[in-house]
């Protein structure tokens with residue numbers, strides 16, 4: 541019974557065998573084509589008010605690099621945009637490729653970015669995270685695209701500096717005094733649509749807020765991310781790369797844009 545992953549024997553094409561939601565009508569990620577997007581002038585701007593003290597640890601779970609935050613009260617919240625109420629920041633993580641020309645989960649007008657960063661928030665009106673993922677308005681994920689360029693964003697440095705301490709699966713390190721809003725690009729422009737977790741159990745509980753403006757990282761920074769391993773210590777080396785799900789059927793869903 542192989543646990544799900546991104547390899548040929550346990551990858552996205554087989555997730556539905558253990559997680560039937562993977563074949564649902566509102567799956568993520570999707571390909572976004574600007575010609576099909578509807579500008580919605582009623583969409584509000586979104587606002588994040590994060591407490592740097594809420595950051596706790598950074599870990600390698602063998603599938604991604606994840607920063608975990610204290611979400612036991614309304615300490616770091618996202619509001620506005622397409623959302624009603626304040627959603628609590630729980631964790632952020634990334635998806636990336638084996639080379640700079642691919643790695644993002646969402647694809648924009650045919651463009652695959654080198655990586656995609658997800659900031660995961662949940663709606664406290666549903667009591668806890670497990671309850672929220674059973675609700676269509678339970679979870680909100682801000683997606684930020686990472687593009688390889690010459691003027692890398694210094695803010696990514698903090699996360700990448702920790703990589704050496706969490707090289708193998710199961711490794712965790714303290715990660716404190718970190719305000720993830722420093723990772724946001726200048727523009728607040730976003731696309732939004734209703735979808736799912738891009739990993740099992742693929743619950744369709746996510747309001748996606750995808751930022752139009754990518755942030756820049758260097759090729760060396762991407763190489764650093766690719767130096768993470770899927771394997772535990774003392775196991776054969778298995779590089780943690782290509783941990784992205786390909787685009788799923790849009791099935792008539794409308795993607796809205798906050799911008800013209």
Ligand SMILES: NS(=O)(=O)c1ccc(C(=O)NCc2ccccc2F)cc1
Pocket residue numbers: 658660670673681736737738739740741
């Ligand atoms: N890539 S993404 O769409 O942003 C995404 C966000 C969160 C999760 C998550 O919390 N998984 C753990 C989990 C899932 C279901 C139930 C309990 C869990 F802990 C997975 C994928």
Ligand SMILES: [Zn+2]
Pocket residue numbers: 633634635658738
């Ligand atoms: Zn993700």
